[in-house]
Amino acid sequence: EVQLVESGGGLVQPGGSLRLSCAASGFTFSSHAMHWVRQAPGKGLEYVSAISNNGGSTYFANSVKGRFTISRDNSKNTLYLQMGSLRAEDMAVYYCARVVYDSSGYFLDYWGQGTLVTVSS
Amino acid sequence: EIVMTQSPATLSVSPGERATLSCRASQSVSSSLAWYQQKPGQAPRLLIYGASTRATGIPARFSGSGSGTEFSLTISSLQSEDFAVYYCQQYSQWPLYTFGQGTKLEIK
Numbered sequence: 120e121v122q123l124v125e126s127g128g129g130l131v132q133p134g135g136s137l138r139l140s141c142a143a144s145g146f147t148f149s150s151h152a153m154h155w156v157r158q159a160p161g162k163g164l165e166y167v168s169a170i171s172n173n174g175g176s177t178y179f180a181n182s183v184k185g186r187f188t189i190s191r192d193n194s195k196n197t198l199y200l201q202m203g204s205l206r207a208e209d210m211a212v213y214y215c216a217r218v219v220y221d222s223s224g225y226f227l228d229y230w231g232q233g234t235l236v237t238v239s240s
Numbered sequence: 241e242i243v244m245t246q247s248p249a250t251l252s253v254s255p256g257e258r259a260t261l262s263c264r265a266s267q268s269v270s271s272s273l274a275w276y277q278q279k280p281g282q283a284p285r286l287l288i289y290g291a292s293t294r295a296t297g298i299p300a301r302f303s304g305s306g307s308g309t310e311f312s313l314t315i316s317s318l319q320s321e322d323f324a325v326y327y328c329q330q331y332s333q334w335p336l337y338t339f340g341q342g343t344k345l346e347i348k
Contacts, residue, residue, distance in 0.1 A: 163341045164276075166336060214283055214284070223290035223331075226331045227329075227337070232283050233283055
């Protein structure tokens with residue numbers, strides 16, 4: 120069974136840093152690209168960042184570029200999101216999601232339950 | 241960036257009836273379109289990918305159609321567990337996937 124379990128969320132002051140983790144199991148983690156997607160309270164879904172299966176390529180939404188980094192440790196089946204210079208608008212539930220491929224392209228099939236990041240003084 | 245627009249924002253339907261949700265892309269995404277269901281406090285659940293292919297374990301009452309810029313999700317006979325928020329998402333532009341703002345399906 121595919122499982123994605125996020126952790127690391129919590130309360131952080133504006134300007135602070137936080138590292139999120141996503142522990143994967145039930146599939147060959149190193150074969151899949153991964154995404155982080157966030158959802159502000161009561162709002163819709165927003166792409167944050169993506170990483171290739173081997174970690175060699177990383178991508179960021181303009182809203183987080185230069186402040187967030189994404190990485191993975193395939194030996195530990197874990198995905199990370201290092202968040203810095205946090206702002207009130209970064210407050211959200213952060214989900215990790217697995218990327219799979221078919222003839223229509225690369226899409227997200229399994230999502231974790233999310234971890235809440237609260238940015239407040 | 242491809243903008244996804246869903247309509248209506250809220251849809252009120254009685255159990256057992258049919259519901260049709262719409263999604264429009266600001267430019268063609270071919271068939272690179274997915275639908276997700278989200279219930280309160282839960283993660284999004286993949287329903288449809290490739291615009292019309294049901295994901296594993298998704299009941300046959302869920303169907304997707306469309307291509308290019310116009311898409312729809314139809315639930316043929318609403319069950320109590322289907323009342324939720326539904327999002328469409330384009331994955332035509334890796335990795336800048338964009339989502340619609342969601343349609344809340346509520347009990348009439």
